[in-house]
Ligand SMILES: Cc1cc2nc3c(=O)[nH]c(=O)nc-3n(C[C@H](O)[C@H](O)[C@H](O)COP(=O)(O)OP(=O)(O)OC[C@H]3O[C@@H](n4cnc5c(N)ncnc54)[C@H](O)[C@@H]3O)c2cc1C
């Protein structure tokens with residue numbers, strides 16, 4: 001398969017080619033930056049699956065060991081919850 | 094690393110990057126931006142991205158109007174798609190006092206040439222059919238307000254600036270500033286020293302720490318502001334919707350996600366940028382009241398950033414005595430994204446031509462010496 005056929009983030013249609021472009025042409029060096037500039041990792045999985053893939057690609061492309069890379073910030077909520085459910089929470093429940 | 098720079102800008106947020114570009118455009122060589130993390134990693138990358146011209150002080154109105162004019166041409170000028178979108182701002186009034194204040198605001202804004210109106214609740218429904226108008230007494234609406242993507246705007250400025258020769262040092266922190274006879278001589282970073290004779294403090298929520306490196310005590314304090322985004326959904330509403338009464342704002346991004354944010358006026362100053370459950374609970378309650386259709390939409394992410402707040406909610410711009418080569422662009426009090434494009438031009442005029450515009454004079458730190466401040470009350 002070609003790089004532009006390998007999907008990395010399905011929510012934003014981000015392919016391997018897009019991630020490589022972000023690294024080499026835009027000079028981005030971390031999952032955090034790629035998330036902000038390309039939105040990969042901002043969709044439903046919130047980076048829980050695609051984030052690891054992106055880390056691996058950066059580590060391979062820039063020759064940084066995977067262990068040395070800063071993990072992306074994980075943000076709450078851990079799972080998507082509706083506005084109504086959040087709103088209905090009462091102190092003491 | 095270059096050991097010398099004509100201008101060192103501390104902070105790679107929207108203000109630092111816009112200034113770097115404007116300086117390069119005016120032909121200034123050897124400009125350097127020093128950023129301790131990555132571009133837009135501070136307040137800029139965490140902000141709502143809104144620009145509005147509906148302010149209550151003449152200075153903010155003028156600044157914002159001129160910035161919007163720049164925003165509207167930015168994609169073309171910087172050759173970058175910044176998701177600039179003029180969807181308007183709808184500011185809801187829930188109390189008679191708010192209506193009175195809004196009448197005053199609109200009068201002033203219209204005098205200054207802004208196309209803005211005070212409208213009836215029914216007319217709000219024409220603009221946002223899903224709005225719940227219970228309790229709404231009226232609203233002000235300005236069509237030319239809107240939003241842009243803060244990451245993209247920052248990248249756009251930075252990319253162009255880089256092409257024009259500006260050097261960006263990322264992952265580099267300024268830890269000290271050297272001076273001699275009230276003039277700055279060098280900036281010390283964790284990666285080495287850079288000789289320079291002009292330093293710009295554009296350090297956002299950490300600006301007062303940078304000033305304190307030279308013993309200056311500027312009246313800017315960081316306050317946490319929280320925000321969340323929902324999953325992308327079909328278009329529900331166009332304008333940014335604000336209520337000062339409920340301390341809440343919401344807008345729908347071009348990709349469909351809905352941003353909701355609120356400030357807690359009782360929260361003490363801190364560097365805390367953690368999201369809280371209390372916020373998400375509160376903002377969802379208020380959000381659902383204002384826009385009941387939000388109830389079944391899922392929240393996918395929450396985060397927080399810092400407002401750098403001054404006593405009168407207006408920025409501090411220009412040199413801070415006794416140093417006339419230590420220039421501040423700080424204290425935007427929650428509206429620094431929208432003002433940045435124009436502020437960068439004023440500061441460039443000062444650095445290049447030594448010209449202090451009326452705007453910069455108005456925002457000089459000296460104003461805090463007199464007590465009669467023109468406080469902007471239109472703040473969420
Ligand atoms: C939740 C939220 C919503 C907002 N919504 C809006 C809005 O809708 N519209 C609007 O106009 N404004 C909004 N704002 C305000 C806006 O984000 C800020 O006013 C603006 O981004 C400030 O930009 P800046 O470039 O001055 O600062 P920042 O973006 O904070 O940049 C400062 C940079 O300096 C770096 N830095 C700090 N200290 C050092 C050091 N010692 N050495 C090197 N680098 C350093 C930081 O890492 C940071 O990247 C919002 C803010 C928040 C928190």
Ligand code: FES
Nearest residue numbers: 009041043045050
């Ligand atoms: S796959 Fe899109 S956010 Fe993870």
